[in-house]
Amino acid sequence: MTDLHTTNALRLLQAADDFRAGLSGELSAVHGISVNEFLLMLHLERAAAHRLSRVDLAKRMHVSASTITRMAAPMEKIGLVDRQVDDRDARLVFVVATQAGRAKLSEALSTFSKRAGYLFSDRWEDDEVDQFAAMLRRLIAGRGDTLA
Amino acid sequence: MTDLHTTNALRLLQAADDFRAGLSGELSAVHGISVNEFLLMLHLERAAAHRLSRVDLAKRMHVSASTITRMAAPMEKIGLVDRQVDDRDARLVFVVATQAGRAKLSEALSTFSKRAGYLFSDRWEDDEVDQFAAMLRRLIAGRGDTLA
DNA sequence: GCAATATGCTTGCATGTGCAAGTGATTCGG
DNA sequence: CCGAATCACTTGCACATGCAAGCATATTGC
Numbered sequence: 001m002t003d004l005h006t007t008n009a010l011r012l013l014q015a016a017d018d019f020r021a022g023l024s025g026e027l028s029a030v031h032g033i034s035v036n037e038f039l040l041m042l043h044l045e046r047a048a049a050h051r052l053s054r055v056d057l058a059k060r061m062h063v064s065a066s067t068i069t070r071m072a073a074p075m076e077k078i079g080l081v082d083r084q085v086d087d088r089d090a091r092l093v094f095v096v097a098t099q100a101g102r103a104k105l106s107e108a109l110s111t112f113s114k115r116a117g118y119l120f121s122d123r124w125e126d127d128e129v130d131q132f133a134a135m136l137r138r139l140i141a142g143r144g145d146t147l148a
Numbered sequence: 149m150t151d152l153h154t155t156n157a158l159r160l161l162q163a164a165d166d167f168r169a170g171l172s173g174e175l176s177a178v179h180g181i182s183v184n185e186f187l188l189m190l191h192l193e194r195a196a197a198h199r200l201s202r203v204d205l206a207k208r209m210h211v212s213a214s215t216i217t218r219m220a221a222p223m224e225k226i227g228l229v230d231r232q233v234d235d236r237d238a239r240l241v242f243v244v245a246t247q248a249g250r251a252k253l254s255e256a257l258s259t260f261s262k263r264a265g266y267l268f269s270d271r272w273e274d275d276e277v278d279q280f281a282a283m284l285r286r287l288i289a290g291r292g293d294t295l296a
Numbered sequence: 297g298c299a300a301t302a303t304g305c306t307t308g309c310a311t312g313t314g315c316a317a318g319t320g321a322t323t324c325g326g
Numbered sequence: 327c328c329g330a331a332t333c334a335c336t337t338g339c340a341c342a343t344g345c346a347a348g349c350a351t352a353t354t355g356c
Contacts (some may be wrong), residue, residue: 016164
């Protein structure tokens with residue numbers, strides 16, 4: 001009916017949606033943040049000086065610049081991130097992780113890892129996990145700004 | 149730094165997001181439908197009699213029942229789906245694919261398959277694609293209502 | 297049978313998001 | 327230099343979506 005590439009793409013979307021849906025509930029219930037806020041902070045954590053410009057974040061997260069503007073505002077209010085204007089280029093406004101934000105990320109990351117463990121553990125052999133990692137890496141290899 | 153399960157889950161989300169973002173633009177530009185409308189019709193296509201109740205669709209798509217109600221309305225207007233109340237249980241309102249809807253799905257599916265091909269082809273060996281399919285299948289094995 | 301409960305769906309409200317337009321800052325071409 | 331083009335960001339508007347409440351229909355317990 002449909003070829004295997006198509007099946008794989010459908011399964012990829014389904015598996016990611018399933019995982020994201022479960023993660024969403026626990027992140028918001030336990031840590032009071034959304035999946036996108038979690039991913040935003042993770043991008044900051046991986047970035048130099050734990051900061052990124054708004055357009056940079058937007059590209060990495062597949063959202064519009066306006067979304068970053070609007071996500072950052074409440075995160076600044078609760079102290080997860082700070083706003084930092086570039087010295088050289090006054091157009092650039094960095095989103096920079098605070099200590100509190102990095103601590104929150106660390107907690108949220110343990111929830112994330114626990115769920116990732118549920119997803120794979122007890123059903124996968126170590127070498128299968130390695131293979132899967134290598135395959136996924138090839139799928140996102142085109143991007144130079146991946147989280148993992 | 150982070151264990152491999154965590155890395156894999158992050159890559160899974162990233163790969164799916166990347167694919168969905170590219171697909172979204174082409175589906176809306178070429179076929180005038182959203183990714184979620186495409187997936188809704190695909191669920192109908194796979195279902196018995198090409199129809200599903202609203203709560204059933206909601207569960208399969210990880211969205212709320214109200215979202216299905218609101219997605220179905222414009223799709224009925226442009227003739228992609230019909231509304232059908234169950235004879236036995238007047239609470240049940242099925243979303244049923246029309247011929248026009250199934251034709252539209254078929255066109256959109258070719259766009260989907262083309263992008264799925266880009267994602268894997270020229271970079272993957274056949275047996276790797278098979279392995280990847282088997283691994284993804286295990287990730288979504290818990291669900292009995294998967295698309296693939 | 298009938299009240300109490302559960303189920304499926306819809307609607308009001310609040311929130312999240314993209315797009316297009318607007319603003320200020322920088323860079324480019326002459 | 328100076329005007330034009332580009333870039334980063336913000337804001338107004340429209341649309342999508344979840345949650346809670348409401349409504350109609352079924353099912354259950356007595």
